[in-house]
Amino acid sequence: MLQRFRELNTLRNQIFIGFLLVMLIIILVSGAFVYDRVSILLKNNAERHIQQTAVQANGRLDALTGQIDGLMEQVANHPTVQQLLLEELDGNEVSFNQRQSLLQIVSSYQAYMPSVGSLELYTADYRLLFPIKEGSLESRINEQHISEANAQKGRLVWIGVDPHDDQSLLAIRQVSLMDRWFSRGGYLMARIQRSYFQLDDPFSGSDSGESVLLVNDEGQLLGSSGTPQEDLLPLLESGDQTVSFRGKEYVQVKLRSDKTSWTLLVLTPVSYVTKGLSVLRTVLLVSGGIGTLLFLIISFLLSTMITRPIIHLIRAMRKSRMGVLTPNSQKVSTMELRELNNTYNGMVANINDLIRVVYEKEVLQSRTELKALQAQINPHFLFNTLEAFNWSLEEKGEEELAGLVVMMSRLFRYIMGSPHNKDEWVTLSEEVEQIRRYLRIMEMRMGERLSWDIRLDPHEAAVPVPKLLIQPIVENAILHGVESRVGKGVIEVIITPSSRKGWTSVEVSDNGPGMDEATLLALRDALDGGPPVSAKGSGVGLVNVQRRLKLYYAEAGMKTEGLIVESRRSEGTVIRFEIPSNGGDTYESGQQDDSNRR
Incomplete structure (x- = not known):
């Protein structure tokens, strides 16, 4: 038995049974859903049809x-x-003649x-005035209907079946005398x-079998030429939508008339409402059976087509289990197996290529790391070399050149950072000191062509700022301002509190040739992310400062407007920006990280 089960527990059988179960579930779920949706749709359509019939019948009754x-109003108001x-x-x-004249009018x-x-026509004291015979209103109808007619004051009151003639209905109204302030003058019945x-022909055997009945509060059938003795009171009192009447099941809709106080009963056979459901059920069962049969055949064929190439592929893969991956050279005839075999052979070739590439990358990486280790230079070697130059120049009496070397050494230390101070943030006083060193070096190169002035408000000296934020602007002012000017150039760096509370203003100006309107617009466009101003890279330093302002202070959650450039031809250029005086959360987190490292 166990052996038999193992023989049946194959991949093909599993696929076949799995496909079959999935198909059966899909057919059952979709069939139930379609049956439910369509049955609701048919029921709603039938209910709308019944409701429309009731509304039309009520309109006809009105x-x-x-x-x-x-x-009756025309007769009552006749002179x-x-x-x-x-x-x-x-x-x-x-x-008698006066009463006889009423015959022609009526x-x-x-x-x-x-x-x-x-x-x-009756008088106010209930005597019969027309037709010409003896009689009284009290003997014709009961006192309740007379009182209701008095209460309605001229409006029509529907009584129901005539007590003396079951084939007739009675209606009465009070006649108001217009010459006596509409006082009660008599009654017209x-x-x-x-x-x-009779709104339709009840139980006539039509296609739908639908019936519209007019019933009073006592359960009497009014709108029919037959006997009114059939009791319809149980239908009036029933609150169920489906009722039993004359041995059949009906869907009932009740609609009460405000004018007559009578009730319209619309009875539709349940078989008419649900006749579409039986057809739908049959269609679903037949289509489900046919679909299941077709899917059985397709599932069997598909499972066989899937498993046969897999078996051949497994045999091919076993050959490469213990050694180097080798392609499968077996020739096959079916398209599926040929595709699987080609895919396997391609995978083997790709894996072999990847093995070779990874090996070569490992060798190359090892050589690169070795060269990187050999190429590492300790920054202290550069600083020590500059210090040696300084001592040599001092021994030879070249104090000016020795000072230049010292300033260059400090300039490099500031830019490269020391092992104990790798923070990206400095104070404005440290940044200004770096600018002074740079300007002194430039002053040695340019001589009297360059003069500069730095003004730092003492209250702003401790404001944190990203390293090398102001120096590129000063360098740009010398390169494009002072060097392009004929005569003496002036650089001014002014750092003061901003008009905005909690902000610091930084302004760098020069008296260079300035820029025309087109160049200024191009520079502003470059600051906003556009192309550089020229092929020489003009404005690259400014773009770098602009991006650093956005990045540093965007992380701190304090939005800055960035660089503001103002320039006119032959009047020089002014570049200013504002930074938060507290430096933002980025500076504080950087200081905390530096403290932790120490």
Whole structure:
């Protein structure tokens, strides 16, 4: 049994079973989802159709009741009717001829609406005035409907089924006398055929089997020519959407009429609402079965096509397990196996190439590290050499050249840094001292052509600043300002508190030839990240300072405007910038790191 299981537990069978399970899950999930979505869609469409039918039926009922209301209002406001009721109210007995005249009036109105079986006119004391016969309103309807007509003050009141004729419906309204401030003058009652309110043919066996029933509060069926004795009260009292009626299941929608206080029942067979679901269920089952069968065949073929090339590839790889990687020289005919074999052979070739490249890189790296170690020079060798030059010049009496060597030595120490002071931040006083050394060296070279002035506010001497932030600006002023001027050049470095609280202003100016508008715009564009000003690299030092300002103080969270350049032709150039007086968090973190190192 175990051996049988091992034979079946192959990669092909696993792929086949895995594909089959995935396909079955996909079919079941997608089928359930489609069935649920489509069933909801069909149900919503059916509900909208039923609701639309109910709204249309209610609109039709309102139109029918409006016609009856308009007819009775015209009769009640007729001058003859008003006059006769007024005489009755004054105590004058109406003659037979006067009552007979009402027949022509009523007949003329009934001609327009044959569904109105008769109109009855009663006096204020409930006596029958028309038609000409004995009778009273109290014997015709109950006192509750009379009281409701009085309360409505001229509005139409729908009574329901006529107690003396179950094929007719009754409606009554109070007649208001316009000449007596609309006081009660009598009553006008209409008898309407029930077929007038038949909104459809109930249970006629139509395609949908949908029925629209008009029912009063007592559960009597009103809008049908059949008997009204069937009790529909359980349908009115039921709050369920699906009800049972005459042995069938129906979807029920109730809509109450405000004018008549009657209820419209729209009954739609459940089979009509759900008839699309059975078709959908059948389609899903058939399509799912066909899809599963096709996928079984495709999965079997695919699993076989996948596993056969893998077996051949495994055999080829076993040959290279114990030795150097060698390509597989076996010839194959199928495209899949040929692709796998070519991929394996290409991988073997790439790995062999990588082994060779890595070996060569290791050899080259070893040689490079050896040369780097041999090329390392201790900066102290340079400083000691300069010190030896200094002593030699002092012994020979060349004190001026000896001082120049000392200043150069200090200049190099400041730029390169000492092993105990590798911090990138210095104070403004240290930066200014470096500038003085640089200007003295330049002064020795240029002689009387250069004069300079440095003014540092004592309160700003301890302000931290990145090393070599001001010197490139001074160097730029000498290179493009003083050296380009005919005559004596002046360099001024002024460091004062800024007008902004907590900031320090640094300004470097020269009296050189200045720049025209085009050159100035090009320089400003270079500071904003554009191309350099010229092929000589003009402005490179300024661009370096600009980038360092942005980087150092952006890290500190204190945004600076950077370099501001002002220049005019033949008037010189002024470059200024502002830095935070506290140096920002970057300086403090740098000082802390330096303390930890010490």
